Amino acid sequence: MRKKIVAGNWKMNTTPVEGVELFKEVAAKKGEVCSCVNFIVAPPYTHLSEIVKLSRGTGIGVAAQDCATEAKGAYTGEVSAQMIASLGVEYVILGHSERRQYYGETSATLNKKMEQAYANNLAPIYCVGENLEEREAGKHFDVVRKQIEEVVFNLTPDQFKKLIIAYEPVWAIGTGKTASAEQAQEIHAFIRKVLAEKFGDAANETVILYGGSCKPGNAAELFAKADVDGGLIGGAALKAEDFIAIGKGFSK
Numbered sequence: 001m002r003k004k005i006v007a008g009n010w011k012m013n014t015t016p017v018e019g020v021e022l023f024k025e026v027a028a029k030k031g032e033v034c035s036c037v038n039f040i041v042a043p044p045y046t047h048l049s050e051i052v053k054l055s056r057g058t059g060i061g062v063a064a065q066d067c068a069t070e071a072k073g074a075y076t077g078e079v080s081a082q083m084i085a086s087l088g089v090e091y092v093i094l095g096h097s098e099r100r101q102y103y104g105e106t107s108a109t110l111n112k113k114m115e116q117a118y119a120n121n122l123a124p125i126y127c128v129g130e131n132l133e134e135r136e137a138g139k140h141f142d143v144v145r146k147q148i149e150e151v152v153f154n155l156t157p158d159q160f161k162k163l164i165i166a167y168e169p170v171w172a173i174g175t176g177k178t179a180s181a182e183q184a185q186e187i188h189a190f191i192r193k194v195l196a197e198k199f200g201d202a203a204n205e206t207v208i209l210y211g212g213s214c215k216p217g218n219a220a221e222l223f224a225k226a227d228v229d230g231g232l233i234g235g236a237a238l239k240a241e242d243f244i245a246i247g248k249g250f251s252k
């Protein structure tokens with residue numbers, strides 16, 4: 001039985017004070033959701049220390065939204081995986097489409113970040129997904145396969161066991177357009193098949209999250225699909241009520 005995960009990517013939103021409030025609200029409401037659901041929050045770097053402390057005993061995991069390609073040194077503005085891990089953070093989101101699109105992250109960049117994440121015991125949440133043009137041209141399977149082959153296929157079998165994948169069609173992120181549950185299932189099953197080509201049966205254990213305008217109204221339908229193991233939530237993770245309601249998509 002694969003883990004069920006609902007992860008909230010706060011992106012560049014909330015001040016540290018607001019973030020603490022949001023976290024406290026989520027923690028207070030978490031009991032309304034089936035204990036089978038694992039919640040993770042990914043606040044901005046500036047909030048991590050405080051939120052890790054608050055998370056103790058709540059069962060809510062904490063992720064960073066990114067990490068540096070290098071271990072340490074003269075890289076102004078960067079934050080290393082070691083710095084993040086030393087706070088008690090367990091996960092790191094890597095390869096989010098916003099990082100790929102606005103900061104030019106390539107597979108080469110992401111291979112280095114993966115290496116740093118694993119060297120510091122952080123479990124990566126590796127994001128893949130096609131843009132609208134690629135989807136309309138019917139290239140989504142090829143795009144996603146490439147994003148997996150160029151990065152995930154470099155992992156050792158042991159590293160692979162810790163990996164979480166998030167499929168996020170770029171055309172659905174923050175747009176209000178959601179992939180249908182059928183579209184999500186189709187590509188999640190495809191991702192699992194590609195992973196199995198390299199890692200065999202271990203791919204049956206890989207948690208594959210859906211991301212892109214996932215909200216209380218569509219979560220249950222998406223999560224009901226066989227290969228959709230939860231969600232990576234953006235906008236709706238900024239309201240505790242909505243985030244928790246998405247978690248309830250698993251409760252029935």
Ligand SMILES: O=C[C@H](O)COP(=O)(O)O
Nearest residue numbers: 009173174212213234235
């Ligand atoms: O990381 C989260 C995704 O980019 C989804 O964002 P969204 O729920 O606002 O569409």
